[in-house]
Amino acid sequence: MRVRWAVVAVGCLAVAGMGFVVLKNNVVYLDPVSEAVADKADGRTRIGGAVVPGTIDGREGAVAFEMTEGGVVMDVVHEGSPPDLFEACAPVVVEGRWAGNTFESDRLLIRHGNEYEPPDGESYDDCPDAGDGSG
Amino acid sequence: MSRVRVVALVVGAIVVAFGVVLALNVDSGSPTTDGGFVGKRPDYSVRTLDGDLLASDELVGKTVVVNFWNTWCIPCIDEAPALDAFYEEHKDDPDLVFLGVVRDDTESAVTAYVTEYDVGWQIAMDPDSRTALSFGVTGQPETFVVGPDGVVAAEQRFRVSVEDLEAMVQAAGGGTS
Amino acid sequence: MRSALGYLAIAVGTAGSVLGIATLGAGLHLRRDSLLRAGRRYVGVVFVAAICAFAIMESALFAHDFSIKYVAGNVARATPGLYTFTAAWAALEGSILLWVLALTGYLAVTTWHFRARATDPLVAWATIVALGVTLFFFALMLGPANPFEELSRVPVDGTGPNPLLQNHPLVAFHPPMLYLGYVGFTIPFSFAVAALITGRFGEGWLADVRRTTLVAWAFLTVGIILGAWWSYEVLGWGGYWGWDPVENASLLPWLTGTAFIHSVMVQERRGMLRVWNISLVLATFCLTILGTFLTRSGVVESVHSFSESSIGPWLLAFLGVVALGCVALISWRADKLRSPGRIDSPVSREAAFLVNNLLFAGFALVVLTGTVFPLLAEAFQDRRLTVGEPYFERMGVPIGIALLFFMAVGPLLPWRATSGDVLRRRLLVPAWVGAITLVVLVVAGADGVAQVVAFSLGAFALTSIGRTVVIGIRARRRARAESVPVAAVRMVRGNTRLYGGLIVHVGVVLVAVALAASQGYVVKREVTLTEGESATVRGYTLTYLGTEIDRSPQKTTVKALVDVEGLGEYAPAISTFPNSRGGIGTPSVHTGFREDLYLTLISSPNETGTVTLGVQVNPMIVWLWIGGGVMVLGTIVALIPARRRSRVPVTSESPESPDSELVEAVEVAT
Numbered sequence: 001m002r003v004r005w006a007v008v009a010v011g012c013l014a015v016a017g018m019g020f021v022v023l024k025n026n027v028v029y030l031d032p033v034s035e036a037v038a039d040k041a042d043g044r045t046r047i048g049g050a051v052v053p054g055t056i057d058g059r060e061g062a063v064a065f066e067m068t069e070g071g072v073v074m075d076v077v078h079e080g081s082p083p084d085l086f087e088a089c090a091p092v093v094v095e096g097r098w099a100g101n102t103f104e105s106d107r108l109l110i111r112h113g114n115e116y117e118p119p120d121g122e123s124y125d126d127c128p129d130a131g132d133g134s135g
Numbered sequence: 136m137s138r139v140r141v142v143a144l145v146v147g148a149i150v151v152a153f154g155v156v157l158a159l160n161v162d163s164g165s166p167t168t169d170g171g172f173v174g175k176r177p178d179y180s181v182r183t184l185d186g187d188l189l190a191s192d193e194l195v196g197k198t199v200v201v202n203f204w205n206t207w208c209i210p211c212i213d214e215a216p217a218l219d220a221f222y223e224e225h226k227d228d229p230d231l232v233f234l235g236v237v238r239d240d241t242e243s244a245v246t247a248y249v250t251e252y253d254v255g256w257q258i259a260m261d262p263d264s265r266t267a268l269s270f271g272v273t274g275q276p277e278t279f280v281v282g283p284d285g286v287v288a289a290e291q292r293f294r295v296s297v298e299d300l301e302a303m304v305q306a307a308g309g310g311t312s
Numbered sequence: 313m314r315s316a317l318g319y320l321a322i323a324v325g326t327a328g329s330v331l332g333i334a335t336l337g338a339g340l341h342l343r344r345d346s347l348l349r350a351g352r353r354y355v356g357v358v359f360v361a362a363i364c365a366f367a368i369m370e371s372a373l374f375a376h377d378f379s380i381k382y383v384a385g386n387v388a389r390a391t392p393g394l395y396t397f398t399a400a401w402a403a404l405e406g407s408i409l410l411w412v413l414a415l416t417g418y419l420a421v422t423t424w425h426f427r428a429r430a431t432d433p434l435v436a437w438a439t440i441v442a443l444g445v446t447l448f449f450f451a452l453m454l455g456p457a458n459p460f461e462e463l464s465r466v467p468v469d470g471t472g473p474n475p476l477l478q479n480h481p482l483v484a485f486h487p488p489m490l491y492l493g494y495v496g497f498t499i500p501f502s503f504a505v506a507a508l509i510t511g512r513f514g515e516g517w518l519a520d521v522r523r524t525t526l527v528a529w530a531f532l533t534v535g536i537i538l539g540a541w542w543s544y545e546v547l548g549w550g551g552y553w554g555w556d557p558v559e560n561a562s563l564l565p566w567l568t569g570t571a572f573i574h575s576v577m578v579q580e581r582r583g584m585l586r587v588w589n590i591s592l593v594l595a596t597f598c599l600t601i602l603g604t605f606l607t608r609s610g611v612v613e614s615v616h617s618f619s620e621s622s623i624g625p626w627l628l629a630f631l632g633v634v635a636l637g638c639v640a641l642i643s644w645r646a647d648k649l650r651s652p653g654r655i656d657s658p659v660s661r662e663a664a665f666l667v668n669n670l671l672f673a674g675f676a677l678v679v680l681t682g683t684v685f686p687l688l689a690e691a692f693q694d695r696r697l698t699v700g701e702p703y704f705e706r707m708g709v710p711i712g713i714a715l716l717f718f719m720a721v722g723p724l725l726p727w728r729a730t731s732g733d734v735l736r737r738r739l740l741v742p743a744w745v746g747a748i749t750l751v752v753l754v755v756a757g758a759d760g761v762a763q764v765v766a767f768s769l770g771a772f773a774l775t776s777i778g779r780t781v782v783i784g785i786r787a788r789r790r791a792r793a794e795s796v797p798v799a800a801v802r803m804v805r806g807n808t809r810l811y812g813g814l815i816v817h818v819g820v821v822l823v824a825v826a827l828a829a830s831q832g833y834v835v836k837r838e839v840t841l842t843e844g845e846s847a848t849v850r851g852y853t854l855t856y857l858g859t860e861i862d863r864s865p866q867k868t869t870v871k872a873l874v875d876v877e878g879l880g881e882y883a884p885a886i887s888t889f890p891n892s893r894g895g896i897g898t899p900s901v902h903t904g905f906r907e908d909l910y911l912t913l914i915s916s917p918n919e920t921g922t923v924t925l926g927v928q929v930n931p932m933i934v935w936l937w938i939g940g941g942v943m944v945l946g947t948i949v950a951l952i953p954a955r956r957r958s959r960v961p962v963t964s965e966s967p968e969s970p971d972s973e974l975v976e977a978v979e980v981a982t
Contacts, residue, residue, distance in 0.1 A: 209381060
């Protein structure tokens with residue numbers, strides 16, 4: 001009886017341990033551009049920032065652009081067509097991996113967040129009109 | 136002790152620990168002095184409806200309350216009495232500047248609103264979202280208090296109450312009473 | 313005026329709950345039956361209060377009473393009638409109102425059902441607990457989540473519902489079904505707590521709550537399936553489940569709830585697994601509250617964006633009190649709680665149910681850990697993180713396969729213990745069918761271990777269910793001359809629980825097969841076409857015909873007209889709403905039994921007139937919805953009261969006996 005419970009307990013701990021390993025391996029961090037560039041981590045990660053106007057370059061099945069936050073700018077190549085909301089100054093989160101100094105993403109989300117700040121000294125005349133909200 | 140009791144107590148301990156972690160994370164809807172855009176230095180320059188120019192570098196030394204809003208967002212309408220009350224209380228304070236920045240709205244609607252509700256503080260339009268971007272704003276209402284050093288001291292991404300505003304201004308170290 | 317009336321209704325509901333609890337409490341303490349009877353009337357009071365509050369809210373919505381903040385924030389003058397109605401649960405305060413309506417409704421039905429046992433302390437305590445939960449939610453609406461809060465400045469027009477909530481009629485079904493599921497579990501929870509308090513944790517409380525538990529479970533199942541359907545057909549990202557925290561919040565109570573409805577059979581039959589049953593139902597309720605907390609407090613990152621609210625701390629406090637209360641109660645009764653009796657053999661139905669409980673509880677633990685891990689991590693380090701889907705899939709698929717196996721084998725295992733011969737006879741044919749399916753799939757080159765195993769186990773399960781049905785019909789026809797259909801119907805009516813359950817299991821097999829196929833074999837492409845240009849994906853030839861724009865006061869919709877050869881015209885679209893940035897995509901789907909062709913409009917036609925379409929081929933998705941429907945059908949059958957004839961005594965279990973089939977049929981049927 002004792003032995004059987006000990007076996008069960010060890011079994012549970014083993015499964016739990018395995019579970020934590022799988023969990024750890026699948027954690028995806030979300031960093032703002034300034035921190036992500038400082039520490040280009042291996043593995044899958046998410047980066048949040050805003051699209052720098054005038055840098056969007058669409059190609060067949062992919063789009064390249066620059067993303068900025070906290071005064072730092074980085075290059076992104078996104079596989080696939082971006083959603084309709086994707087435009088200059090849009091706050092985005094890209095998910096993928098670093099390939100040298102370019103970030104290769106396969107997932108692009110437009111998000112609402114406060115982690116964006118333009119590089120000092122830049123002006124954004126290319127940002128789209130806020131538009132008439134009173135529809 | 137029976138095995139059931141042992142398991143129950145272990146579960147209880149885990150529940151308590153878990154609850155503590157959740158409690159630390161939960162947003163009570165109050166302004167924050169520790170997160171988001173706090174600590175950043177916004178750079179802006181706006182022209183108010185009266186024609187005055189307000190720029191961040193010229194406002195250094197004063198505490199600036201910046202409230203992003205528009206005429207059709209319901210929580211903005213909801214917090215308007217609180218903004219009124221706070222402004223009434225502090226309008227004679229020379230070191231406090233109260234600025235409302237309008238996103239996603241037309242000038243005619245705003246002017247009509249300002250006239251109808253007798254809005255006392257300075258209002259500026261932000262048609263190309265430039266000011267909003269310099270604060271990292273993507274929705275409304277959002278309220279920031281910039282300290283005399285030009286750095287954001289507190290922010291609230293939700294409607295504010297008078298108590299919230301007082302607390303935020305305190306955090307910036309500016310304003311009287 | 314409306315605001316005041318609505319608030320009054322809520323106040324009445326709150327007061328009614330308090331008075332109900334006080335009266336019943338006094339009745340129990342003073343042992344006064346008259347008080348116990350009187351206390352029950354307050355259930356009627358709170359139910360009427362909830363109905364009134366809800367009706368007043370709907371009237372305010374339709375009258376466009378923008379002096380009420382909730383109305384101004386959730387309907388606009390241009391909002392169509394259906395979405396004006398569903399705006400009642402479009403945001404937090406309204407959804408609490410819906411919760412309260414469902415809760416008081418369940419409580420009213422339960423109270424009426426137990427009217428003959430009004431003086432029974434078990435029933436009285438259960439009513440007190442349920443009223444306590446009702447009190448909490450009414451009190452929320454008195455304070456932090458007041459649906460009738462007024463605006464000091466009345467806007468000319470409201471903002472309308474969130475575009476995601478006025479894009480598809482499904483919004484009229486998904487939230488209410490989900491809520492009816494969540495809320496329904498409050499009743500078994502109340503009875504379980506009452507059982508612990510009164511010390512009557514035998515089989516009585518189980519029988520009392522069986523029907524409500526099944527009904528709640530059915531609604532929760534429907535709610536989850538509809539949520540997956542919404543994800544797929546309405547949101548248009550091409551999938552139906554993303555392991556998003558809000559989705560997980562609905563899955564967690566479903567997992568423990570499913571374990572519970574199975575595990576109770578063991579307690580009914582043999583009085584065992586009492587601790588498991590009580591714990592499972594208490595956990596299910598706690599998980600519904602945790603789910604609401606995670607969904608509405610904004611503590612976890614989710615693609616389901618709900619607007620900010622301040623009720624997070626209240627929900628957390630309530631959850632804490634409930635969870636610790638449950639732990640305290642179990643701890644107090646720990647000595648007497650353990651069931652008498654031991655499991656005789658590891659190869660028995662009791663043992664299978666125990667393993668079942670462990671698997672479901674384990675699955676729930678896996679999902680819970682993955683969902684709240686970001687919170688724990690963020691408390692210790694400043695970075696934000698999410699747990700990726702591979703974690704849930706890698707841990708979940710093996711558990712799912714194990715569950716499928718036990719679902720197939722469990723109903724065939726006899727109670728107590730069995731001989732190897734009996735087991736072999738019962739499992740032989742299903743096992744062969746499963747094995748043959750496996751071989752055929754492997755030979756045919758099917759991809760993916762999980763897929764192949766899932767299909768084989770599915771075949772195994774269906775065969776064993778079929779075998780049970782065939783044996784039952786044959787046994788009836790030997791006893792009396794009945795045609796097959798008549799025998800089938802009467803057999804089912806003789807034991808609706810069993811056969812209803814088997815039908816549900818058929819549905820589960822369909823769902824499992826759909827999940828396996830659609831996860832493993834999806835094909836995704838993007839095509840950019842000019843007007844008149846065609847492209848072919850997986851045998852489907854698509855031609856872009858042009859664009860159509862529909863304008864209404866509610867929204868503007870840009871549709872890309874696409875002709876699919878042999879199947880007709882499809883129109884994926886993007887809609888934009890006033891007062892809201894950006895567009896909401898609507899996919900256009902051709903549903904087939906073997907696979908779906910799924911079209912989305914990725915970018916609207918630009919100046920050069922080209923359009924980018926997303927094309928996805930999703931195998932066997934339709935079986936997900938069909939399987940869900942079958943599960944509900946099975947539950948309805950299980951709820952029908954069984955027509956029991958006289959029991960045939962079990963004379964022998966020897967495999968040599970020519971009546972072994974009859975014996976098995978009888979054993980299965982009783």
